[in-house]
Amino acid sequence: MAFSSLNDFFAMGGHAPYVWSAWAMTLTLLLGSVLHARHERRQLIRQLQRRSRRERHHAAQGRAPRSRSRAGDIDDT
Amino acid sequence: MWTFINKLGSPRWFYAISARLLPWLWAAAAVLIAVGSIWGLAFAPADYQQGNSFRIIYVHVPAAFLAQSIFVAMAVSGLIFMVWKIKIADMAAAMMAPLGAAMTFIALFSGAVWGVPTWGTWWMWDARLTSMLILLFLYVGVIALRGAFSSRDSASRAASVLAMVGVINIPIIKYSVDWWYTLHQPATFSVTSRPAMPLEMWMPLLIMVLGFYCFFIALTLTRTRSEILRRESTKRWVRELAGEGG
Amino acid sequence: MSRAKPSAPPQREPHGGLVVALRATFKRDLILLLRRRGEVLNPLVFFALVITLFPIGISPDPELLSTIAPGLLWVAALLAALLSLDSLFRGDYDDGTLEQLLLSPQPLAVLALAKVAVHWLLTGLPLALMAPVLGIMLSLPAGSYLVLALSLALGSASLSLIGAIGAALTVGLSRGGVLLSLLVLPLYIPVLIFGAGAVQAAILGDAVSAHLAILGALLAVALMFAPWAIAASLRISING
Numbered sequence: 406m407a408f409s410s411l412n413d414f415f416a417m418g419g420h421a422p423y424v425w426s427a428w429a430m431t432l433t434l435l436l437g438s439v440l441h442a443r444h445e446r447r448q449l450i451r452q453l454q455r456r457s458r459r460e461r462h463h464a465a466q467g468r469a470p471r472s473r474s475r476a477g478d479i480d481d482t
Numbered sequence: 483m484w485t486f487i488n489k490l491g492s493p494r495w496f497y498a499i500s501a502r503l504l505p506w507l508w509a510a511a512a513v514l515i516a517v518g519s520i521w522g523l524a525f526a527p528a529d530y531q532q533g534n535s536f537r538i539i540y541v542h543v544p545a546a547f548l549a550q551s552i553f554v555a556m557a558v559s560g561l562i563f564m565v566w567k568i569k570i571a572d573m574a575a576a577m578m579a580p581l582g583a584a585m586t587f588i589a590l591f592s593g594a595v596w597g598v599p600t601w602g603t604w605w606m607w608d609a610r611l612t613s614m615l616i617l618l619f620l621y622v623g624v625i626a627l628r629g630a631f632s633s634r635d636s637a638s639r640a641a642s643v644l645a646m647v648g649v650i651n652i653p654i655i656k657y658s659v660d661w662w663y664t665l666h667q668p669a670t671f672s673v674t675s676r677p678a679m680p681l682e683m684w685m686p687l688l689i690m691v692l693g694f695y696c697f698f699i700a701l702t703l704t705r706t707r708s709e710i711l712r713r714e715s716t717k718r719w720v721r722e723l724a725g726e727g728g
Numbered sequence: 729m730s731r732a733k734p735s736a737p738p739q740r741e742p743h744g745g746l747v748v749a750l751r752a753t754f755k756r757d758l759i760l761l762l763r764r765r766g767e768v769l770n771p772l773v774f775f776a777l778v779i780t781l782f783p784i785g786i787s788p789d790p791e792l793l794s795t796i797a798p799g800l801l802w803v804a805a806l807l808a809a810l811l812s813l814d815s816l817f818r819g820d821y822d823d824g825t826l827e828q829l830l831l832s833p834q835p836l837a838v839l840a841l842a843k844v845a846v847h848w849l850l851t852g853l854p855l856a857l858m859a860p861v862l863g864i865m866l867s868l869p870a871g872s873y874l875v876l877a878l879s880l881a882l883g884s885a886s887l888s889l890i891g892a893i894g895a896a897l898t899v900g901l902s903r904g905g906v907l908l909s910l911l912v913l914p915l916y917i918p919v920l921i922f923g924a925g926a927v928q929a930a931i932l933g934d935a936v937s938a939h940l941a942i943l944g945a946l947l948a949v950a951l952m953f954a955p956w957a958i959a960a961s962l963r964i965s966i967n968g
Contacts, residue, residue: 616914616917619910619913619914620914622910623907623910623911623914626907626910626911627897627898627907627911630898630901630903630904630907631900631901636900636964636965636967639960639964640897640961640964640965643893643897643957643960643961643964644897644911646957647893647915647953647957648914648915650953651914651915651918654918654946654949655914655917655918657918658917658918658921658922659917659921661921661925662921662925665925
């Protein structure tokens with residue numbers, strides 16, 4: 406251990422605001438990226454599920470499934 | 483060999499294979515970053531000159547490494563997309579850019595904060611920070627350019643071209659800024675010129691760098707999988723996936 | 729030896745065809761741009777205006793101005809050149825000439841080079857020639873005026889080439905102008921460093937040739953890579 410007590414550790418020899426703010430910003434951005442990626446994925450899956458439910462509903466009613474293609478995911482093969 | 487590369491280019495296969503890799507990558511990232519942080523913060527010796535503010539290096543250097551590596555990875559992905567028309571490469575490039583910008587920002591922020599106890603000022607136009615700042619602008623440019631096109635294919639190709647132009651420029655910019663700084667440098671201590679670090683200091687640094695790289699790969703794979711769902715949403719395998727509840 | 733008759737253009741003379749196309753593109757762009765006097769003069773007026781802003785905004789003290797003059801002159805000239813880039817391809821894009829260029833059998837990269845050459849002749853070069861006059865207004869120390877003009881002439885060629893890449897990428901976008909600046913300015917920085925550095929070296933009596941040599945090297949690299957990037961970018965913008 407480079408520090409003799411927990412208080413010393415937090416104080417960082419007087420450099421506490423610098424070390425901890427740098428670390429806090431880093432962890433915030435890293436965690437934020439992870440949360441954003443998870444949220445992005447969940448939202449997408451929900452949208453896809455909603456659409457598949459709609460299509461099954463339309464198919465059950467005898468209507469042709471309306472494929473609403475958003476400008477964002479036009480497939481260019 | 484070619485079948486492997488062809489398979490890699492298939493979004494469906496990529497989606498399946500990455501699902502198996504991801505838990506390991508996330509675990510590796512978490513463990514490495516946790517171990518590196520604790521080691522660097524609590525166990526590594528303080529610097530004889532800078533004291534404990536030196537510990538900022540354990541986030542600053544990994545972030546700086548990643549900032550540059552991600553740009554190169556983005557440019558290489560762009561090249562693969564333009565030459566071999568592999569869409570996954572473009573999806574990955576699009577997902578990498580924001581993380582690269584975030585890493586650049588972390589490097590800048592930690593570098594600036596580090597400067598206060600070291601140089602007594604919040605910002606210092608030294609070669610490293612100035613290069614990082616320019617890199618941030620390059621990232622913003624690529625992200626903005628991709629967003630400005632309404633056609634996805636044009637956006638992908640434009641962003642690829644810009645990333646490739648940018649990556650050629652990065653060494654030129656670094657060399658120019660280094661030269662510029664040494665010309666105008668006041669006689670102060672520079673972060674880069676220091677005696678060789680003892681093992682207890684650079685081991686945690688290495689661990690942090692590895693942890694950051696694992697994080698980058700894990701996050702990019704995760705977001706690329708989402709992008710695959712987004713772009714291939716009309717395909718049957720995606721519909722089936724959604725029908726099952728993901 | 730067949731003489732090319734005006735009514736029967738040569739069908740299978742690739743080399744002759746390329747030179748003909750180059751000269752035609754060059755001449756056409758030159759004439760078109762010369763007709764739009766305003767567009768040629770705007771960057772020069774902008775240059776002068778921006779230089780005027782600095783003493784007003786900072787201080788009229790000649791000693792202070794003389795120390796920052798090299799950088800100010802270079803930055804203002806760089807911004808003026810940037811301003812004129814937006815219209816490099818826009819006219820041709822709007823009236824369909826650009827699509828015709830794409831369809832031409834001549835390599836687009838070479839034709840783009842001709843356009844950029846015209847841009848440099850009518851923007852970069854005049855800026856370089858005007859700079860010493862503005863240098864007087866900023867109390868630029870003696871002995872550096874020639875280097876100022878030289879560095880700007882040499883550097884602005886690179887600026888035109890690099891800027892053309894950005895112009896080609898954004899020509900099809902509705903609000904491409906500001907984005908163009910964002911894309912191009914980071915790439916301008918090496919040229920700025922060595923251009924302003926050359927002038928400062930001249931003031932201090934240091935070796936100027938090293939800086940000018942590096943500016944030349946940057947131009948060589950730009951000449952090697954930029955035309956292809958410009959051509960690729962034009963294709964993207966047109967097909968989008």
